[in-house]
Amino acid sequence: MTSAQTSPALRFLKGHGTENDFVIVPDAENAVDLPPAVVARLCDRRAGIGGDGLLHVVRSAAHPEARHMAGEAEWFMDYRNADGSVAEMCGNGVRVFARYLEHAGHVTAGEVAVATRGGIKRVHLDKDGSVTVSMGRAALPDVGVTVTVGGRSWPARNVNMGNPHAVAFVDDLSHAGNLYDEPPYEPASVYPDGVNIEFVVDRGPRHVAMRVHERGAAETRSCGTGACAVAVATARRDGADPAVTGAPVTYTVDVLGGTLVITEHPDGAIEMTGPAVIVAEGTIDPAWLAGPADAPVND
Ligand SMILES: N[C@@H](CCC[C@H](N)C(=O)O)C(=O)O
Numbered sequence: 001m002t003s004a005q006t007s008p009a010l011r012f013l014k015g016h017g018t019e020n021d022f023v024i025v026p027d028a029e030n031a032v033d034l035p036p037a038v039v040a041r042l043c044d045r046r047a048g049i050g051g052d053g054l055l056h057v058v059r060s061a062a063h064p065e066a067r068h069m070a071g072e073a074e075w076f077m078d079y080r081n082a083d084g085s086v087a088e089m090c091g092n093g094v095r096v097f098a099r100y101l102e103h104a105g106h107v108t109a110g111e112v113a114v115a116t117r118g119g120i121k122r123v124h125l126d127k128d129g130s131v132t133v134s135m136g137r138a139a140l141p142d143v144g145v146t147v148t149v150g151g152r153s154w155p156a157r158n159v160n161m162g163n164p165h166a167v168a169f170v171d172d173l174s175h176a177g178n179l180y181d182e183p184p185y186e187p188a189s190v191y192p193d194g195v196n197i198e199f200v201v202d203r204g205p206r207h208v209a210m211r212v213h214e215r216g217a218a219e220t221r222s223c224g225t226g227a228c229a230v231a232v233a234t235a236r237r238d239g240a241d242p243a244v245t246g247a248p249v250t251y252t253v254d255v256l257g258g259t260l261v262i263t264e265h266p267d268g269a270i271e272m273t274g275p276a277v278i279v280a281e282g283t284i285d286p287a288w289l290a291g292p293a294d295a296p297v298n299d
Pocket residue numbers: 020052053081086087088089090091092093163164196214215216217222223224225226
């Protein structure tokens with residue numbers, strides 16, 4: 001790999017899905033080194049480009065973590081959180097990733113398979129601009145978790161969508177307070193690698209709203225895997241289980257940045273639909289990229 005610090009200029013794009021925003025770094029041959037400090041600088045909203053995360057776009061065949069998926073999915077979403085940490089999956093990210101592949105002419109509208117650390121995800125680019133992703137199944141480990149904010153505590157449902165989530169039902173989303181910092185939870189041993197925490201209120205039949213603290217970011221305006229975790233946790237709370245009834249269940253999930261529609265099918269497969277947009281593209285000043293790495297990050 002070539003060090004990012006010696007690259008001539010790094011091309012980037014910026015995109016978002018329901019305002020979960022991403023720096024996109026196209027790098028087909030996996031030639032760009034993206035250590036955590038560089039990712040954090042790129043995602044810095046004041047000193048960098050700004051984003052909740054970074055989508056490193058690499059051919060599966062060129063990435064050691066994705067080579068085994070290259071036969072089924074040409075492209076690998078090497079996802080990083082804003083702090084530079086690695087995550088298994090990003091539901092909004094994979095929809096924006098597919099939108100980028102279309103934008104770059106790598107795929108046309110229709111189906112595209114994307115390799116992720118959470119397995120291969122099939123994405124459908126609709127002609128109306130919406131993007132649907134088959135997210136796979138949720139796991140609901142039966143362990144009690146308690147989440148605390150500002151002196152109040154709530155029981156939370158543990159849901160794994162490839163990445164870990166804790167879903168807490170609250171009376172009012174303002175009770176979640178300031179979600180910049182990760183709310184404390186216990187027992188901490190349930191999430192040895194950290195967790196994304198969603199707070200949920202009811203809005204109507206099969207309709208909820210959520211706020212989220214994303215692991216490795218802060219409060220974000222949307223989280224796709226989080227919205228899926230919320231839909232499944234809410235369905236179980238409501239006594240709806242498609243595996244039992246044989247009928248799909250659909251929830252509308254309002255996030256701060258828009259709305260996502262989530263359907264769980266009788267075989268457990270979850271589909272998520274929402275917008276995905278490319279908003280800008282350009283090149284990164286190589287002198288800035290090679291500059292001191294001790295600049296403040298997302299403060
Ligand atoms: N915004 C994402 C989730 C990104 C990863 C997450 N922060 C984690 O560390 O698991 C989504 O849309 O799913």
